[in-house]
Amino acid sequence: MKKSLTLFILCVVFTISATAQKQKLKSADFAFIGNAKTIDVVFDYSQAKITGLTIDEFFEKKSYEEAEWQDYFMNKFVPKLRFIFIHAANEELGTAPFRLASSTESKYVMRVSFTEVDDDGESDATITITYTDKSVTFEANGDGGKFGSLENLMGDAAKNMGEGVGEYLSKRVLW
Numbered sequence: 001m002k003k004s005l006t007l008f009i010l011c012v013v014f015t016i017s018a019t020a021q022k023q024k025l026k027s028a029d030f031a032f033i034g035n036a037k038t039i040d041v042v043f044d045y046s047q048a049k050i051t052g053l054t055i056d057e058f059f060e061k062k063s064y065e066e067a068e069w070q071d072y073f074m075n076k077f078v079p080k081l082r083f084i085f086i087h088a089a090n091e092e093l094g095t096a097p098f099r100l101a102s103s104t105e106s107k108y109v110m111r112v113s114f115t116e117v118d119d120d121g122e123s124d125a126t127i128t129i130t131y132t133d134k135s136v137t138f139e140a141n142g143d144g145g146k147f148g149s150l151e152n153l154m155g156d157a158a159k160n161m162g163e164g165v166g167e168y169l170s171k172r173v174l175w
Helices: 002-020 031-035 053-061 070-095 148-172
Strands: 038-044 100-102 110-117 125-130 134-142
Touching: 002 110, 031 125, 031 134, 038 070, 053 070, 053 125, 070 100, 110 148, 125 148
Parallel strands: 038 100, 038 110
Antiparallel strands: 110 125, 125 134
């Protein structure tokens, strides 16, 4: 009985730690970010597969359902997702001396390049933060939601990814 309980607890701990590690480092030097006051966030869906479709195929499929879908997605919906992401990340950054923002014309830029968005809104992205000739790159994931439209589920994923990125940065950037 003790062995079974111990094995069960080890499995639970392993599962929790595996799912908590949603950000994967590609390059390691975060030191330059410590001097930032703001970091502009740019969302890029140009190479994303959304529900298995390229962005152009996704727009084509949606165009018969809703007029001006591409304009809505790029000019209203993506900025809303970016706002959700930024807000969630900044909450996790706590007392960090820098904040994520949009349109501040900062020399520090975080490019969130989405690679995949599934039917549940779960999103994968490669994130690169740059300043002049310095950069750091890591991968991030945001779990989608359980109920609602794809747009709603993508909003859940943006919040989840923002929280993860904020927590990830707060542990790696020294200030």
